[in-house]
């Protein structure tokens with residue numbers, strides 16, 4: 001029995017169950033799911049690092065995807081060292097294959113991206129990065145996501161601490177559900 005006080009609508013990362021995918025999300029269908037894998041990161045002046053990450057892209061039948069990501073630093077054997085970046089937000093595809101993405105971070109940033117969906121590729125550039133007074137200086141980010149051999153690959157370039165866009169992250173994630 002459902003909890004009478006619970007939220008009454010279903011959300012899913014699995015296209016075989018739950019509400020029908022809104023037709024405006026058809027171009028993003030290959031991205032819907034739960035993904036897990038590892039990546040490498042770095043930035044000038046900081047030590048390179050390895051990380052693991054889980055990303056969930058889900059929908060509730062409306063014309064946007066819910067996006068959640070949790071990452072953690074790993075050692076050379078893949079063991080967790082400490083929790084790292086989290087981000088949550090929304091992917092909002094538009095009728096002309098452009099896309100608007102909003103992301104919020106616990107490190108004090110809110111980002112608005114604009115970009116393009118091109119087949120199995122989504123390319124995003126920040127239109128605005130707003131940060132709290134205590135956050136480090138980040139002025140722009142660029143992200144490229146792609147489905148390659150069924151995996152979710154991405155790379156992030158970041159303009160921070162007075163630098164232009166410079167590689168910060170790249171990862172390959174495998175579908176673990178959906």
Ligand code: HEM
Pocket residue numbers: 041043044045046047049051053071072073084085105109136137138141158160161168169
């Ligand atoms: C998978 C996601 C991410 C991971 C695992 C990650 C991890 C790291 C690590 C380990 C560092 C080195 C210094 C430190 O430990 O603080 C770092 C630096 C930094 N990261 Fe990330 N990060 C991620 C995503 C992001 C995102 C999305 C942003 C911005 C919106 C960001 C902004 C920064 C900044 C500003 C620095 C400092 C650079 C400097 O001091 O020169 N990171 N990150």
